[in-house]
Amino acid sequence: TATLYFAGAFNRDAVTAPKFVDLQQGDTPHAGFRRAHAKGICITGNFESIGALSSYSIAEVFKKGSTPFYGRFSIAGNNPTAPDLKAPVRSLAFAVNSGTVDEWRVAMNTPPVMAVATPEAFFQQLQALSPDPITKQRDPEKITAFFKAHPESKAFNDWKADYVPANSFAAERYHSINAFYLHNELGDKQAVRWVARPHKATNNAAMLDTSSANALQQELASRLDQNAVKFDLIFTLAASNDDENNPTIPWPSDRQTINAGTLSIVSWHNQENAACGDANFDPLVLPQGMSATADPILRARGAVYAQSYRRRAKETLLGAKVSATNGGE
Numbered sequence: 001t002a003t004l005y006f007a008g009a010f011n012r013d014a015v016t017a018p019k020f021v022d023l024q025q026g027d028t029p030h031a032g033f034r035r036a037h038a039k040g041i042c043i044t045g046n047f048e049s050i051g052a053l054s055s056y057s058i059a060e061v062f063k064k065g066s067t068p069f070y071g072r073f074s075i076a077g078n079n080p081t082a083p084d085l086k087a088p089v090r091s092l093a094f095a096v097n098s099g100t101v102d103e104w105r106v107a108m109n110t111p112p113v114m115a116v117a118t119p120e121a122f123f124q125q126l127q128a129l130s131p132d133p134i135t136k137q138r139d140p141e142k143i144t145a146f147f148k149a150h151p152e153s154k155a156f157n158d159w160k161a162d163y164v165p166a167n168s169f170a171a172e173r174y175h176s177i178n179a180f181y182l183h184n185e186l187g188d189k190q191a192v193r194w195v196a197r198p199h200k201a202t203n204n205a206a207m208l209d210t211s212s213a214n215a216l217q218q219e220l221a222s223r224l225d226q227n228a229v230k231f232d233l234i235f236t237l238a239a240s241n242d243d244e245n246n247p248t249i250p251w252p253s254d255r256q257t258i259n260a261g262t263l264s265i266v267s268w269h270n271q272e273n274a275a276c277g278d279a280n281f282d283p284l285v286l287p288q289g290m291s292a293t294a295d296p297i298l299r300a301r302g303a304v305y306a307q308s309y310r311r312r313a314k315e316t317l318l319g320a321k322v323s324a325t326n327g328g329e
């Protein structure tokens with residue numbers, strides 16, 4: 001299991017959280033920053049629950065009503081000054097009921113599935129995609145060979161072939177990718193995935209400055225200065241023959257979906273001086289009424305995020321954090 005591998009100090013070939021973070025941070029780590037999704041912008045708002053999930057989960061957050069959250073839009077990669085529009089993956093993270101025993105932390109990405117189903121294979125995927133340290137170029141042969149050896153990556157690659165990046169963080173769909181369980185008061189358990197689905201943008205005034213490295217952050221900021229940015233949280237219920245432990249397999253499109261409510265984002269802040277900057281959006285932090293599946297990728301995320309968090313928190317504490325120019329300024 002993932003736990004064994006992550007405990008695996010006895011096996012020199014085992015994939016561990018420190019090895020993941022070493023690989024993700026690259027040769028020149030950016031002190032004080034996340035080792036993945038390093039560039040982002042903080043947001044705050046309210047989750048307005050419709051109450052439609054309350055027969056599936058006892059979680060307070062799914063009762064009808066409004067709960068404040070803070071969160072973060074980010075782009076994948078280890079560089080806190082990377083150009084927004086070059087990133088292959090965009091992300092939305094949030095924490096509801098933060099600081100309570102009922103905290104729910106969420107980190108979602110634009111693809112609906114992973115390319116591979118285990119931490120070991122994902123580690124090899126990251127190795128295959130890493131640029132050569134000397135030439136700084138990726139090796140297309142290595143990449144082709146990796147995906148050929150992993151036919152389970154088909155759904156991911158099909159998605160990638162059709163994906164057209166939106167002109168705004170506010171217009172993307174963000175997926176949980178991994179599945180989780182909901183638990184109700186009868187003790188029933190239901191496997192679910194969810195997607196944050198954008199409301200139709202309510203204004204067109206915010207234009208994307210494609211020449212700016214911070215294009216997406218600036219676009220979001222100017223949009224939020226006029227209106228709230230909203231997403232519905234749509235949950236898909238697994239059927240008994242869906243594998244909740246394998247994040248490479250999309251569930252059939254006829255599965256029942258439930259709109260849990262609306263994430264209404266009302267403000268933005270630079271990540272250097274707002275709550276999201278120091279947060280660890282560990283997807284294993286779940287409220288009563290939710291639990292993690294045995295998906296080994298999901299389990300590995302908890303350990304790896306903690307490792308990245310420890311490194312950047314220590315660097316920040318020691319004053320080694322290097323200031324990076326973020327967007328929206």
Ligand code: HEM
Pocket residue numbers: 020021024033034035036037040072073074091092093107108109114119122175176177178279280281297300301304305306308309312
């Ligand atoms: C084994 C697979 C994965 C590894 C090794 C990994 C690794 C990481 C690391 C090291 C961080 C930085 C953590 C921090 O310092 O706070 C991170 C952040 C993040 N990851 Fe992953 N990740 C994995 C899978 C996923 C998946 C499946 C998703 C999407 C569902 C995802 C979404 C995110 C997001 C959105 C963030 C940024 C959260 C924020 O704004 O702080 N990751 N990941």
